[in-house]
Amino acid sequence: MHPRADHHPPAIHTRRAATRLLALLGVAGFVGTARAAAPGWPEEAFKQTSEADAIKALYGKSAATSDKITLEVPEIAENGAVVPVSVSSSLADVTAISILVPGNPLTLAASYTLPAGTLPSIGCRLKMAKTSNVIALVEAGGKLYSTSKEVKVTLGGCGG
Amino acid sequence: MRPSRRDLLKLLGASAAAGVMPRPSRAQANADIYDIGRSGNVRLLHMTDTHGQTVPVHFREPSVNIGMGEARGRPPHLVGAAFLEHFGIAPGTAQAHAFTYLDFAEAAHRYGKMGGYAHLATLIARLRAEAGPANTLLLDGGDSWQGSWTAHRTQGLGMVQLSNLLGVDAMTSHFEMTYGEEKFRANLKAFKGTYIAQNVFLTDEAAFNGAEALDPDSGRVFEPYIIREVGGHRVAVIGQCFPYQPIAHPRRFVPDWTFGIREAEMQKVVDKLRGAERADAVVLLSHNGMDVDLKLASRVRGIDIILGGHTHDGVPQPITVANPGGRTLVANGGSNGKFLGVVDLDVGKGRVNGIRYTLAPVFSNLLPADPAMAAQVAALRQPDAAALDEKLASAGELLYRRGNVAGTMDQVLCDAMMQELNAQIALSPGFRWGPSVLPGEAITMDLVYAHTAITYPDVYVQEMTGAAIKTIMEDVCDNLFNPDPYVQQGGDMVRMGGLDYACTPGGSMGNRITELTLTDGTKLDAAKTYRVAGWASVNLPQGGRPVWDVVATYLRGQGEVRPRRPAGVKLNGVDGNPGYAA
The missing domain is CATH 3.90.780.10 (5'-Nucleotidase, C-terminal domain)
Structure with a gap:
């Protein structure tokens, strides 16, 4: 992890590993508030099984592709159970960052709400059962933006 | 049937040289193929993927090496006659034998075995002397310390000794890591050159537990590059080891390390070399494989030439790839000791003015064995010679x-x-x-x-x-x-x-x-x-x-x-x- 203690930590909503997601590692060692204690927990959004439904449930609007989002993922996962994902953005006035994995049984993997003044940069690790796109959603200035990359999950072996 | 030296020389008509700089014309028929001649002011010698083959071998190049989509019909995805035609190599020649599968068994009898460390040593010594030792770097793209019983019995260490005898200045890796971190590190200690890899970092868990790293802040495990004053200029060589080590091989060998292509890191390293480090030439010594290198070259700015391996593609001429920063040449040096890449750079202030590339086939019948290397190879094989x-x-x-x-x-x-x-x-x-x-x-x-x-x-x-x-x-x-x-x-x-x-x-x-x-x-x-x-x-x-x-x-x-x-x-x-x- 890369400590960024000079910035406010974002509040973190996350489901538990039981929903095929590995527990999120919060930025700067600030572990997210527990579900029960988190007002505004997006219950419906975390239940969705498609990209469109998850985005609709979370934000109620559609996302435009942006090149001002940096999504860092491995090309091939070294271990599908712990795939490192980080998202940062140069967009102004970022208020939320979410990560979707359409290939997982439940699409929404993580959603971060960022108080004003927070550096828009998050990192976590996700469990991925199979090769899938990973989509980063960034809400900035009241609008929604996205970028995506594919992460390959392979059986491994037989390299030359 | 052994070929005579004269036969070989006659058959070796076509020049293997290619690249940006025109090579001086010279008499064709009786030319010594290793009389490459000086060009520029810096010479890089590139060996890769010898796979522990200490003695000469036959190695048949593929008849099936399919490229799909963008890669269709583009080197390295050419075989046989299509390969010869693309590179202007005459059929039936020694070059044709070295680079293709055509008439393999018959041509193998005619031209003899290829590679072998004692023959490679002779060629390296000659080319180093020609350019001047102070103007020459020997680079090893990895997969040299595995692939034979000699390598395996010594868990890589015997091959390290041969690398030292060759005088390898810098290397990166692939199978070298399959001996496990402890033995790999011991081998690196015995290695007299510098091991370089910009794409290896500690896992979060290993960093948390204080595992050994070059830079604990970033988790970077190895030196990402070397810079050498060569011919009065600053030549930087970045290392890129095999990006998928824990996927293609058991994770247990290197549990603390995470890999990947790490294109963004690569760009940062190149930018640092071009900026603060004032490098005049930037070379990437890569174990990505040629197709990965071709894509990387189209996206990362500021690399003059990629000297690649892994996919074992013996490609006579590098491919020029355009990118937002200019262009990058992509070469691949074959395998099993069959070839030695000879890269002559004309390096100026802050830039490379010209590159001449030759992928020289190592014909063991044309290159006398270096006695010191031959003795060392024999000593390494000796304990098991009867069984082998x-x-x-x-x-x-x-x-x-x-x-x-x-x-x-x-x-x-x-x-x-x-x-x-x-x-x-x-x-x-x-x-x-x-x-x-x-x-x-x-x-x-x-x-x-x-x-x-x-x-x-x-x-x-x-x-x-x-x-x-x-x-x-x-x-x-x-x-x-x-x-x-x-x-x-x-x-x-x-x-x-x-x-x-x-x-x-x-x-x-x-x-x-x-x-x-x-x-x-x-x-x-x-x-x-x-x-x-x-x-x-x-x-x-x-x-x-x-x-x-x-x-x-x-x-x-x-x-x-x-x-x-x-x-x-x-x-x-x-x-x-x-x-x-x-």
């Missing part, structure tokens, strides 16, 4: 490995596992190393090791469903033919014994493998269970017999050996593809 020289059987036909979907030597390995382990189906990994055996030649124990000497060699027998077998085949096939080079791992298709199939390289993941048929003609049943043998599993614990024992036992009973039946792989959608020769 055991003639297990003779080759009933040309036995080779390299090719996208099958090789005759691999079929022999599969036959051995099926017979010795009483299995219906056998799987053998699509490694790209392993020398060829000419018809009538002895198959020695040394040769068996040269196809099998890895650190997870044990055979297994498992009950697997037809569906599970197909899943494995599709997975490996996607690692070979995925249209995105960044997710290709650089190996060939898993070899199948006892199972024929059709493959559509241009298909999508999960839909390339069809017509799975057992030897008796029945279709593979997805729900039915089969007895499957294999080796080199990345997941199963070791505990069986090493595959080389199984193969040796089989061969001792054969006399003259050939695959029991040809590999029954039908390729769809490749008609007319210049990377495919039926």
Whole structure:
């Protein structure tokens, strides 16, 4: 992890590993508030099984592709159970960052709400059962933006 | 039949040289092919993927090396006549033999074996003397410390000694890491050059636990580059080791390290070299594989030339790739000691003004053995010489490995596992190393090791469903033919014994493998269970017999050996593809 203690930590909503997601590692060692204690927990959004439904449930609007989002993922996962994902953005006035994995049984993997003044940069690790796109959603200035990359999950072996 | 030096010289007509700078004209017919001549002010010598082959070998280049999509018909995805035509090499020449499979056995008799460290040493010494030792760097792209019994018995250390004797200045890696971190680090301590890899970092857990790293803040494990004052200029060489180490090999060998292509890190390193480090030339010593390097070159700015390996592509001329920062040359130096890359740079202030590239074939008959290296190689082989020289059987036909979907030597390995382990189906990994055996030649124990000497060699027998077998085949096939080079791992298709199939390289993941048929003609049943043998599993614990024992036992009973039946792989959608020769 890369400590960024000079910035406010974002509040973190996350489901538990039981929903095929590995527990999120919060930025700067600030572990997210527990579900029960988190007002505004997006219950419906975390239940969705498609990209469109998850985005609709979370934000109620559609996302435009942006090149001002940096999504860092491995090309091939070294271990599908712990795939490192980080998202940062140069967009102004970022208020939320979410990560979707359409290939997982439940699409929404993580959603971060960022108080004003927070550096828009998050990192976590996700469990991925199979090769899938990973989509980063960034809400900035009241609008929604996205970028995506594919992460390959392979059986491994037989390299030359 | 041994070729005379005169024959060879006559046959070596065409020049291997290529690149940006025109080479001076010289008398053709009787020219000494190694009389490359000085050019520029910095010389880089590039060896890669020798795979521990300390003595000369035959190595047949592929007749099937298919490129799909953008890669179709583009080097390195050219074979045979299409290859010769593209690079302007005359058929029937020594160059044609070095670079293609054409008339392989006959040409191998005519031109002799290639590579071998004692012959390589002679060539390196000569080319270093020509340019001046102070103006020359010797770079090793990795996969040098594995692949033979000598390498395996010494767990890489014997090969380190040979690298030191050659005077390797910098190297990166692949199989070197399969000895495990502890032995790898011990080998690096014994290595007199500098190991470089910009793409290895500690995992979060290892960083938290205080594992050893070059830079604890970033978690960077190794020196990412070297900078040398060469010919009065600052020459930087960045290292890129094999990006998929813990995926292609058991994770347990390097549990603390995480890899990847790390394009963004690469750009940062190049920018630092071009900026604060005031490098005049930036070279990438890569073990990505050629297709990955071609994509990287189109996206990362500021690299003058990529000296690549891994995919074992002997490519006579580098490919020029445009990118937002200008252009980058991409070369690949072949394998098994067959070639030495000679890169002559004309380096000016802050830039490279010209590059002349020559991929010189290492003909052991043209290069006298270096006595010191020959003695060292003999000393390393000596403890097991009798065992290594055991003639297990003779080759009933040309036995080779390299090719996208099958090789005759691999079929022999599969036959051995099926017979010795009483299995219906056998799987053998699509490694790209392993020398060829000419018809009538002895198959020695040394040769068996040269196809099998890895650190997870044990055979297994498992009950697997037809569906599970197909899943494995599709997975490996996607690692070979995925249209995105960044997710290709650089190996060939898993070899199948006892199972024929059709493959559509241009298909999508999960839909390339069809017509799975057992030897008796029945279709593979997805729900039915089969007895499957294999080796080199990345997941199963070791505990069986090493595959080389199984193969040796089989061969001792054969006399003259050939695959029991040809590999029954039908390729769809490749008609007319210049990377495919039926």
